[in-house]
Amino acid sequence: MWIIEFLKKALEGRGFYPNLMVILSWSYTVVVVGILLCQLFLYLLGIKYNNDAFGKETSEKKKEQ
Amino acid sequence: MTNLSNHQLFTLMFIFEVGSTTLFALGINAKQDAWIVILIALLIGLVFVWIYTELQNAFPDKNYAEIIIAILGKFFGIPLILFYILDCLWHTARNLREFGELINLTTLPETPLWIILSLFLSVSVYTLLKGVETLARASEIIFPILIIFMLSIYILIYISGDVDFKKLTPVLGNGIKPILQTLPSVVMFPFGEIFIFLMYWHYSNDKNSVRKTTVKAVLYSGMLLCFSLIMDITVLGPKFTSIATIPFVETLRLINIGNIITNIDIIGIIIIFFGGFFKMSIYLYAIITMLTTVFKIKNYKSTLILFSTFLLWFSVAFEPSYAYHIWMFPFDVHYFTIIYSNIFPFLLLMIYWIKKKRAKL
Numbered sequence: 521m522w523i524i525e526f527l528k529k530a531l532e533g534r535g536f537y538p539n540l541m542v543i544l545s546w547s548y549t550v551v552v553v554g555i556l557l558c559q560l561f562l563y564l565l566g567i568k569y570n571n572d573a574f575g576k577e578t579s580e581k582k583k584e585q
Numbered sequence: 586m587t588n589l590s591n592h593q594l595f596t597l598m599f600i601f602e603v604g605s606t607t608l609f610a611l612g613i614n615a616k617q618d619a620w621i622v623i624l625i626a627l628l629i630g631l632v633f634v635w636i637y638t639e640l641q642n643a644f645p646d647k648n649y650a651e652i653i654i655a656i657l658g659k660f661f662g663i664p665l666i667l668f669y670i671l672d673c674l675w676h677t678a679r680n681l682r683e684f685g686e687l688i689n690l691t692t693l694p695e696t697p698l699w700i701i702l703s704l705f706l707s708v709s710v711y712t713l714l715k716g717v718e719t720l721a722r723a724s725e726i727i728f729p730i731l732i733i734f735m736l737s738i739y740i741l742i743y744i745s746g747d748v749d750f751k752k753l754t755p756v757l758g759n760g761i762k763p764i765l766q767t768l769p770s771v772v773m774f775p776f777g778e779i780f781i782f783l784m785y786w787h788y789s790n791d792k793n794s795v796r797k798t799t800v801k802a803v804l805y806s807g808m809l810l811c812f813s814l815i816m817d818i819t820v821l822g823p824k825f826t827s828i829a830t831i832p833f834v835e836t837l838r839l840i841n842i843g844n845i846i847t848n849i850d851i852i853g854i855i856i857i858f859f860g861g862f863f864k865m866s867i868y869l870y871a872i873i874t875m876l877t878t879v880f881k882i883k884n885y886k887s888t889l890i891l892f893s894t895f896l897l898w899f900s901v902a903f904e905p906s907y908a909y910h911i912w913m914f915p916f917d918v919h920y921f922t923i924i925y926s927n928i929f930p931f932l933l934l935m936i937y938w939i940k941k942k943r944a945k946l
Binding site for chain 1: 655657661664665668671672675903904913916917920921924925928929932933935936939940941942943944946
């Protein structure tokens, strides 16, 4: 697989910590992108997010000003 | 309650941006066009400043860790904060190490590295034990010293007669490709690193001006860095700048005005050291705040002392040599730190926007 070859070449000799960070960071990026896509999907389906307080903090602050 | 004025935030951000960046010739892979890389990266950096401040404006009284939990929830938010702590640990340890190495290379070659690091770290810990306001007030004192020093250095170099602006030509002699290849690393380091101030902006006593202050700090520091790089290239040439261990120190060593004003590199190193001190302290405080937020630790001081002890060991153990340290840049930027500084804040803002729209349905 080209991706394994690429990672082998890129990570060779870099040490444990950087390798761990690369794996954790990219894996979690996939998770967060997944959350974003789910949110987008729910929005397109018109499903309400039951948290009225969400985002109110900003608008209330703006009103106060 | 902690309160920071706009001026304190400005000086903190400015010194943070200049921080360790003077040690490296940023974007030097683009050779004599490295200054163009800095200018383009500065513009992209300003777009990201908008993203970071937009997140902060959405939750004005929350720090970044609390913002993450508010947007992603505890289940997905807490792991992300823990990864952020690991990323900041990487930055802090590298920063601590590079300034230890700088002192070791230039002024105290016989002194063991861990002695220099422990002295450096203990000053930082002492300041942070007094609180972030003390750090901010210290930055207000150091800021004019740093500016006057940097400007006088440029004037002295120019008077020494070592500046040759022809070394900046041919402009775009190698085309646009080297600039585009070098760009991502400079966008993250130093401009993307400003994301760490998401842990500080909520302390501002004038939250409406946070964006304006940040843009000013990033813009001015970017211009200073660009000017600093132009000086390095015009004095040393692109080839020597790219291979010198610390180009700025090499430039300082060339200052000689009538054999009277000379050997001022030691003063220069002490001044650069201030930048490193603030940068490391800002990262360290952010880590401790993230830890206390996630684990609901009430005793901030003991967490700081314990973590600093670990950091001291880690900064010595995690890198075998300074050659390795240099070799790791821009690998770390391309492979993981850019995710934390640029990609995650962008994704979080998108998720926030969608959730906000869904809440209004």
